[in-house]
Each structure stands twice: as structure tokens, then as C-alpha cells.
Amino acid sequence: MSEECRKCGNDFWYEKGKETCPVCERDEVIARLKHELAFNRAVLRNVIDIIEGILEEKS
Numbered sequence: 001m002s003e004e005c006r007k008c009g010n011d012f013w014y015e016k017g018k019e020t021c022p023v024c025e026r027d028e029v030i031a032r033l034k035h036e037l038a039f040n041r042a043v044l045r046n047v048i049d050i051i052e053g054i055l056e057e058k059s
Contacts, residue, residue: 003018005019005020005021005024006019006020007020007021007024008020008021008023008024010023
């Protein structure tokens with residue numbers, strides 16, 4: 001059964017309950033992962049800054 005993607009409008013063969021084509025789904029996943037990666041990097045930078053601050057206080 002062919003359906004039109006709600007995002008890009010391309011026709012695609014879909015699984016029941018899917019509203020977007022595989023390409024748009026992939027793009028959404030990539031965007032979400034990039035956002036999570038940026039957040040994790042920021043958290044890691046903060047942790048490193050805290051550890052460096054503690055080490056400087058001890059020396």
C-alpha cells in the first residue's frame with residue numbers, strides 16, 4: 001500500500017501506523033542524535049571544568 005509522506009510529500013511503501021517515509025524518519029533520528037550529542041558534550045565540558053577546579057584547589 002502506497003502512502004504520501006506527511007513531511008516531504010513523496011509516495012512510499014509504508015508500514016501500518018507510519019506517517020513519514022524512511023528518509024524523513026532517518027533525518028529526524030539524525031537530528032535528534034546530533035542534539036543529544038551536543039548536550040552530552042556540554043555536560044562533559046562542565047564536569048571537566050568542575051574536576052579541574054577541584055584539582056587546582058588541592059594543589
